[in-house]
Amino acid sequence: MDLNSAQVVGAAAKAHDITMWGLFWQADLIVKVVMLMLLVASVWCWAIIIEKLMRIRRLNAQADAFEESFWSGGSLDALYDRIGQNPSDPMSATFAAGMREWRHAADRGIGSMKGSLQQRVERVMSVTIGREMLRAERYMTFLASVGSTAPFIGLFGTVWGIMNSFTSIAASGNTSLAVVAPGIAEALFATALGLVAAIPAVISYNKFTTDLGRYADRLETFSGEFSAILSRHLEERGAA
Incomplete structure (x- = not known):
């Protein structure tokens, strides 16, 4: 390599800022768009992750508090009067839906409709559980989508950028590593x-899917227990 070529290579290397900020600003427009998309997706994923962590923790704490009140031996009617109009969590909403249907039937007379x-x-408790779980699972689809597509979007940006690098090499006729490496x-x-966007999205999606599945099972278990209690009340009224 002669002196002039060395100077050109050195200038090319110095012209490139090999930092994350520099790599972004010096990238091709298409690659910049890909990077921006991935950055926005990553920030949104972390916002969802933090919200879901706090929400699931809060849902379990509220369920613990409600179950403590439910199984304390107090009157179910008094419990419904306290929370029925404004249930604060899915479990209390499930209870309120069941009690509301029960009271509606009691007002019309249970005797003719026991069956x-x-x-x-x-059914109304099952519908309520489904509706509440849809709310709890909000944005889970976005996590799954980012986890499955972000690596391929990043790969598209990489392929496009490498194509541009090889085009520049062909145009300049200079194959020095100092010239090729920045591109x-x-x-x-x-x-x-x-990968930065996809890895947290996949991990958090799997975790939240498991946590929400357990919480849904907890609601279904409560629904079955509450239904059994109402069934005993029906039998007692029938015997009376």
């Missing part, structure tokens, strides 16, 4: 951002 009353109570680094940075 269908328990089925209706179970390849910019391209690979897109893949890194894709």
Whole structure:
């Protein structure tokens, strides 16, 4: 390599800022768009992750408090009067839906509808559980989508950037590593951002799916226990 070539290579190397900020600003427009998309997706994922962690913790704490009141031996009517109009969590909402149907039937007279009353109570509680779980699972689809697509979006940015690097090499006729490396680094940075977005999304999606599944099972268990209590009340009224 002659002196002029060395100077060109050195200038090219100095012209490139090999930092994350520099790699972004010096990247091709398409690669920049890919990087921005991945950065926004990553920030949104972390916002969802933090919200879901706090929400699931709060739901379990509220369920513990409600179950303590429910199984304390107090009157179910008094408990419903206290929380029925404004249930604060899915479990109390499930209880309120069942009690509301029960009271509605009691106002019309239970005697003529014993066979269908328990089925209706179970149905309204099941519908309430489904509605509450849909709210709790909000944005889970976004986590799953980011986890599955972010690596490929980053790979697209990498392929595009490497294509541009090779095009520049062909145009300049200079294959020095000092000239090639910055462009390849910019391209690979897109893949890194894709992984940064995807890995937390996949891990958190799997965790939250498990946690919410357990919570749904907890609601179903409570619904079955509450239905059994109402069934005993029906039998006692029938015997009376």
